[in-house]
Amino acid sequence: MRTHTFSFHSNPTIDRLIKSDFSFRPLENYLKKLNRSSPIRMRMIDELIETLQPYLTGNKDNSPLLPGTDDQSLFDLIYLALNPLLADERNCFLAIASPLPGKIHYCTDAFNDLFKNGMAKAKSVGGTDPEVNLLNEYKNYIYRLILSQCYHFSFQILEPGHYTYTNPETGLEEYYKVNIDTRFIEVVVTGELPDVTMDSIINAGPARIDPLTILEKILPLHFFKLSGFAVITLENITDTFAIDQIRNELVNHENEDHIYQQVIKSLSVLSGNNAVHFSLKPLTRLNNETIVDINPKIHSFMMDLAEQFEDEIMLQSLFRGYQENPVTYYFSSANNAGNNFEIPIHDLLESKKVKVYACLPLLFKQKVVGILEIYAFKEVLFFENILAKIAVALPLLSQLTKNSADHFSDQINDVVRQHFTVLQPAVLWKFHLAAWNYLQKEQNMEAGAAIESITFDDVYAIYGAIDIKDSTLKRNEALLKDIHNMLDESISISNKLIIAGYPAEKIKTSCVKFKSKYQHAVTLKDEIAILTFLRLYLKPLLMPLAEEEPDYLAYANAYLEQVDNGNGKSHVNRNILEQKIGQLNEDITGFMAGMIGDLQQLHPGYIKTFRTDGVESDIYIGQSITPRLNLDGGKIRAYRALQLRYMALIAKYTNQMSLLSPSALTTTQLIFAPGTPITITFRNDEKRFDVEGADNINYEIIKKRIDKICIKGKTERLNQPGKIAIVYQDDDIKTEYLHLISVLHEEGILRENVEVLHLEDLKDVFGLMAIRVEI
16 A cells, blocks of 8 residues: 555646545545444444544644645555455555545555556547546536536536556556546535526537536536545456457448458457467358458468468368368467367468467358457467457457458449449439339239339430441451461462372362452351361361371361361461450550549449440439439539540540551540430340430430441541541530530640531431541
8 A cells, every 4th residue: 555646637727617625524424324234344434433533623723634645544444444355455446536536645556556657548539639638527527526416416428538558568558447436525515506407408508519518507616616535446448448449440431451450459458468469351252162362451370371381272171161160270389289170280380380379260140251360479378268358359350350241242243233234333222212112012912013114314415436447347358368378378288288199189279269269358258168168178188198297297287276166377367456456445445444433423423335346335414313412514514524535535545556556456536415315214124224215216326327427428437537526416515515625625635626517417317517626
């Protein structure tokens, strides 16, 4: 026991707001009411009451006699009266303080040691100023005393804070809750006691006003005085706090990596041993196969170890075993043995000098959703006790890893919806609503319940097409080259057969005729006829020759494979062309992905893209798609501006590629922007969106026909490489795009010269106009 006088966490502002006197008078009243059934306790209480008398009668001037540093025996008696006789002082964190618990007069050695070794008030949540937070805690404490003693009801305003302490032996944080016993404090009213009820407190101001502000208004602190002393005890809440921190992370929407780091930190605090390490890994199943690397940034000790030794088989065995038989794996080098291991991982653990290791399955509804690994590189006493403490957190860890698995599944579904289905986020809400309405009808057992139609009215459409120039012509040229190469090789083989004495003269003659016939154009049908001829007539002669000349076998087999399967050299030029087209489409798709992301950031819309010899896109934006978000003309113009910008960037990119290489492919860029909104409807039979009504179908007709449309009165096509063509029917659209073009011209993306063109009439479509501008 020690008598001390030091500051707990005093606040001068509070000292000015309310008077506070240290006094033993409330203690005397309390002691007189205690149960005296035990003789020993009766003598101790009587002795304490007698010892208190000088401090109760005061000095000659009636001022209270305050305890000093020499009053050890008095405080020892108070300590014994307030605590069980057999309480262990080493674990008792107790102090006696002034009524406003800022000045400590007496404390146990355990209490003193904590504060000497750096115990500190924990930072408040939400970045509150520490001084303001401390002041509010004091006010909360005082008003609880006033409301309890003067009005006989409790009013908890603030949640009590906690203290942190870094254990010098483990280096880990411990957490303590401050409990203040106010039984020995009296609230003295110095003025007229206001008439206050719970309803008057609640109704004193709007809910958004701070309750302390309301209390200070109706119960000014200068009406009151505190007399007596406070008994402060510290309660070690480290285990509870660590569990609460893990629970808080379950609802944390921050970066997933950060969440796992904080959880592992809390597990270390819960273990109380800095030699013990943790790793936590979520697992899930995809297509009925276990997926381990849901998030590669979240590491697993055993996984990292196995990958270091390139033991993929061991890893798969471990996780497959967990799915089939989820038990705790345990290893200890102390007895050089483990339990429940069906796979040899002892050598891996010993290679890293791991002394103890445990792998615990995390289950959610009896299915493995993750693993928790606990390991140490030195012997750990009572490791089983640590496992028992960690077991309390296992349900929370299971929920956390299940959340990760669900998040992974959501990401997969989002990618599938975004890239492989029409159910994009912008329109998904209406499908959910239709599904809910359908389920309600089924639950009500309505006859003939059917899915309602998904329709979006008054939608503004923008069509865009980036087409590879002359792709069909280039494919025909590549096909012709491949056919000629095949025929040249067949003629060469025929000559070798003739020299070897085989009757191949007619075959050679036919191949020469084929070359002469298909000098300028050839079709796939012609290719099939040529390959069929070679298979029927040349192959039977070539096979015996290949058997007679082993050195000729590899060449003959390669040729026969071309004849039989139509691949290899017979497709070399077409393969090169398709690779170029594929690579160009990948590049364009990258630009389009950026455009879609920017458009959705601007305002959610329904956007679908599809690849042909190039990439086409349909963009739909409308108030009916986003009923909760305001859509005005400014956003619609911004949509058109953003699409035009990306079209210009794509055209500029492909134009630069064609300048770098003569064989590079070129593209044409086309936009169709109708001025009036349309209606789109989801076709359940075809699982896609389509237009409805005659006026709306007109949009689809124009889309399909304008790629090859010509300028009126000329044979020149509208689509040209190095240019962007914008087809329209409304003069307002013309004015809008001319302004957008001028903006991009000032940025150096488009040229100054702009053509305004009349287009040829199409079947049932008249009066189309176009703007064409150079890149």
